[in-house]
Amino acid sequence: MTRERLAWLLGALGLLLGAWWLSLNTEWVEVQRPRAAQGEARDNPVYAFEQLLRRLGMQVERHEALKNLPPAQARLVLMSSDWQLMPERSAQLQQWVLQGGHLVLAPSSEWDNSALADWVPVELLDVKPSKRSRHEKKFAEASASVQRPRRELSSNPPLWGSTESVASCDAPPDQYNLRPRRNQAPAWTLARKSVVHALRVPLGRGSVTALNSGTNLFHNEPALRCDNPLLLAAALQAEAGATAWIYLHEKRQALLPWLWQSGWIAILMGLLALAAALWRAAVRFGPLMAAAPRLRRSISEQVHGLGAYLHKEGREALLAAQQRALLEAAQRSLPGFARLSHAERAAALAAATGLAALELSTALSTRFCTRAQLPSLLLLLETARRRLAHRTSDERHPT
Structure with missing residues (x-):
């Protein structure tokens, strides 16, 4: 055996020993890691909620302006308070509900402190301080644990005939309670003990459903946790063939591009008039008129000239x-x-x-x-x- 072959043999033996040591001191397991959102899901915060409704056979539209209201018998989810930018919009929503529309109010729409509170048959009340402190304590303990906070909510009447309760995840502490106004009978409630988290009250030929949950319940990750899909589907009265509009926020064209597209002729004429005014008022290189010829010398010039001449000559x-x-x-x-x-x-x-x-x-x-x-x-x-x-x-x- 030559020296070169001995070196190769020792190298192979060292590799085998290293592989054997790694197999004894390491453990190989599979770890699932969430993948970052891509495509539309990255830019649309309610993408998962929309796909859930489409799987149930509904027609879903996401709107960034409420110039027009949905068709009759449709569902409208208000997720932003920007609808208050138009003062007459509250009356329009009321007429739409009376004619058969179904309005879903999320906490982020701030409906309880707006014009909607004048006709929406639902009241938002504060939970008693003693109860709130107990709920907050339990919520803090659950948040500190490994498991996500879960709440068992009872449905009345049962959902789809047999589901009497759902488990809601990522819900905040109970700070508010829902109840119908006087002489109003609720058509559906979702409650935990004495705190109502979802309430539907008929109004005219339509209905109003108010939710007492987190503002991000409709967002991508929370919408798919625990029984949140069942809760959202029940809140929208999901059924095949129905139409749902989701109003996220008011998005309009910027002021300067809109002004240019709507009145570029007036802007152009104004700029030309401004340029003419500036040119007229600007400093010129010469006088406005030629100076008149001086036909006679002044007395002072004559006196100065005579004095200089006498002094010199x-x-x-x-x-x-x-x-x-x-x-x-x-x-x-x-x-x-x-x-x-x-x-x-x-x-x-x-x-x-x-x-x-x-x-x-x-x-x-x-x-x-x-x-x-x-x-x-x-x-x-x-x-x-x-x-x-x-x-x-x-x-x-x-x-």
Whole structure:
């Protein structure tokens, strides 16, 4: 025997010993584990209850709005208090029951604190504190045990002719009791001692069945435990060919999509009007109208400009500018003025403006002056210039 074969033999022997040890120290048993709901059962909390009624030959519909009521002789299970959103719905349900409908009231519909309490022939009463404490104690003991809480409920009359009692599971402590109103005879009761858990009272051609049980009795898991299927079938008066409506909650379309589908034209026009208003009130890149041309300078601008000029050039420059302005105006208005001598120019200006020729000659020939002499010289030269300009304007536009 080679070393390699010896190693394989020892390995196989070790595996056999390990398997033998596991077989002696372990135990293999089958454990059933609930599988998570899938498909419709995952999203529908009363899926099992619906399938139970369909197995009994009933036609089941689940509604999320009560725009219309079920047909006559149908069963309506109210499992939510959202039906109170419409104030007139209580009167509609009353008329439907009087005409032959069968109404089933679950605790979650809160019918005892709504408008239904005004005409439903069933009263919901509190259990006495002493009795309630005993029931709560027993319920707590049962909850602490391994077995689920069970309650034996007696049926009067018996269910389907022979079943006189049913075992209800997962029921809360007895906090309320059901009883018919005065002058009302119950058609069916399901009670435990003095506490009534289900009560049916005729009303018109129909009936009202009220349940005093947990709010989740119709849900998937509780609906199939113990004798809960028998209890639910009896509450709905299940029979082949009957119709059952289950009202879970009020579900309507969201406000914004509904507004768009119902009035998209009005919304669109409103948005366009809002956009136009915002555009009209918005800040523009330029002024609303072009600025009017400024034909004359303001006095302040003239004063500031004159001061700046004097500060920079001096009195002599201002005097020379004024003399030059007068000579340019004279050349435009007096023919041959440029060829005249100084004395002839003074005489021509005096004849055209009505000013003294000697003063005009002195003002035109002066090159230097004092601060006191400057205003009078400027005034004389500017007066002569303006009179020449006025004379030229009159010649162009004769009256």
